[in-house]
Amino acid sequence: MSEIGVGHYLTLSAVLFTIGVIGVLTRKNAIIVFMSIEIMLNAANLAFVTFARATGDLGGMVMVLFVIAVAAAEAAVGLAIIVAMFRHRETVNVDVFNTLRG
Amino acid sequence: MSGLAVAFWILAAVAVLASLLVITSRNPVASVLYLVVSFFCLAGLFVTLNSHFLAAIQVIVYAGAIMVLFLFVVMLLNLGTPQWFDVAATPLKAAALLLGVAFVGALAATGLGSFEPVARGPASAISPDVLGSTEAMATALYSTYYLPFLVTALLLLVAMVGAVVLARRER
């Protein structure tokens, strides 16, 4: 294998993203779903950094920093919600929370 | 093969494997731990891309703080054992797999593998070696991106308050 180019990193990012999506779609445990979302975010981060490196624009890396910060906030709030959900229904099965049905 | 290439391939393989294991493990605790592994790999990939600062941040914040939080919640809610309901219906699994493959396939078909972006912006100002260093990042963060930085700080405050409120026990 020759030089590792931008394309490789991007392909890796796409694969990781897809894995995250499949996890979100397939798992019923709310926490696992959350973790899959984190995988997706990471894949996006990878893409950002790749492009930042390739174009020499620092903005991409700064973006990643913010993504990490926001992901932290989101994880905190999301887990708090999951805890609250668990208190209500004694479970974290996403299928149980279907009151939006109509 | 250069050391960079070797590192990339190893790190990439492990990352993908760990992610797959995250989404297929029956035990939530195992999933969390696999995710940590994946994050570490990603941090390594950041290093190969010369963004050392972000690699450090990835490890400290993501793998260190967020995953620990996840683990706390898993242990708190006593979800440490495989859950009976955690199997999706086969049609759903098939659909998800299909869509995923379609997604990657579509991207790959447009030549993602040999993508070469055109350099834009003030690229020549900073050399690639110095690009991801802490010094460069700090300079950018506290000058050009100062406002988003402050807003993010506010966001974190709000999130903290929100998390406390949401997880409070109803009396």
Added chain:
Amino acid sequence: MEIEHWIWLVPALPLAGFLVNGLLGRRLGKGAVSVIGPGVVGGSFAFALALFLHLTRLAPEARSIGQTLYSWMSAGDFEASVGFLVDPLSATLMLVVTGVGFLIHVYSVGYMHDEDDAGFARYFTYLNLFTFAMLLLVMADNYLLLFVGWEGVGLCSYLLIGFWFKDQDNASAGKKAFIVNRIGDFAFLLGIFLMFGSFGSVAFADVLPQAASILQPGGPLAFWICLFLFVGAVGKSAQIPLYVWLPDAMAGPTPVSALIHAATMVTAGVYMVARSHALYDLAPAVLAIVAGIGAATALYAATIGLVQTDIKKVLAYSTISQLGYMFLGVGVAAYAAGIFHLVTHAFFKALLFLGAGSVIHALHGEQDMRRMGGLKGSMPITYWTMLAATLAIAGIPPLAGFFSKDEILWRAWDAGHPVLWAIGLFTAGLTALYMFRLFFLTFHGDFRGSGEQRQQVHESPPSMSAPLVALGVLSVIGGWIGIPPAIGNALGGAGNAIESWLAPVFESGHATDAAHAVPPVEYALMSASIAVALLGILAARYLWLRRPELPREIAHRFQAPATILSHKYYVDELYDLVVVRPYNALSRFAWRVIDEGLIDGLLVGGTSAVVKWQSKISGGWQTGAIPTYVTVFFGGVVAILVYYLFG
């Protein structure tokens, strides 16, 4: 204080009577209604008389006054106003309508005495409304207002025929009258539309004087306008083939039959054709049709009247027959003669009906002549007045019917239609025959009713017998307004008053005096009609007085014709088969298939079913299951991506 400004009073008074009787009649009671009802018509008659006298004081060419009340509608090119025209023709009709109408209103007070307050008031309300509508018809100065009156009398006819509507048959008779009339009215409207299309107006003043210049004589437009108008007249005046409603209309109270179905409403068709003479003169083909149908109807109805057993039905067919005579008259362009017969017919036919009503009243509702007889002694006034009327209709001089009928027959001969004249002559004989059959069966011979009917037979009260006398006098002397010069000159110069009176209206160049230039031929024809009439009377006397068993034997011998006649040529059955049943089937189809099935079921129900089905499908998407939502979401993302990359 010009008299033109007061023309509107003539129709307004009966209208006021209608409103008062209609709104307050029940509360005012029978006494007040019996004054208001006839009173307003009497007042109307007084005004009509005043207008008539005013006209006589004007020079013949200037005898036309009018009053326009207001402009009714003005839409684009079309203008119609509510206006009245008083000229010799309309004045004549006005006098007949209000005069005879007044007498019949008075008669009704006695005849309807047994009704309760509500019914009594309702009767006079309708009768006043009818008088108003009829006056609108004859006084209108444009075809649209005439049509309003036309429809109005049709409505009142329906209301009055079905006056005792609690009996289903009476209500059906009313419906039949209205529906059959409708057919004629439809054609009438088509005629008015064509007229408007050709002339741009429907006012008499615009259409009649210019008819010759705008319409091509003998051309298609003139033909169709006149034909359509005539079909309307066929419906209203009960000619073939739209006469079937008149015999059924006898279900109404007898004064109604006298006023509406003898003297006034049914003559509206004749009036309308006479009024439109300027148009008909341009369509000789239609005139031929008019005369033909008139003659055919006269003969046809007379044959049916010959075998009827209900006294009112005989008179109904007699009316149809006499209307045929009137149309024969106007059909040979003898418009004045037709109107003359209209006037005399109003006198004696109204009298005949009122007399029959008197008999029916005395026999407590009996109408079958086979159960009458020998009433001469018990009802003298009725007897003598009915005799006068019967002689008049038979055409015996010097009574009214002779002069008018003879004038028509003479004009038919003179205009070159010997066949029509022959039909008219034969029908005159038949008329005498069946009318005196009625007379003899009712008043002579032995009484064939029940014992207790015999006991209660009495002459009618003055409210009923006074109008009988008045009409009787008119039946005798009424014809003297139209003495033809052939006789008049011999008597020392008594001219044909009505002919010259109506001449200004009908002055389209028809030689009126020249027609009477050959006295010997006229004397011969006159003698022929008198002879035929006398023959009819003698035959009636023989068949129904001397040898009463003979009619039955004749009917027995000629069974087939007798059956056909007694079933009125099966025309009603024919109409039922050809018109009524298909129409009912069509209505049922429209109801069940189109209305219930198509519109309710398919369009309304179908639309709602589609919406429900669609909402069920749309609702199915909302499962509430988050994984499904996210899957679809991601599917959309992939789709957009593919589209962007490859599309």
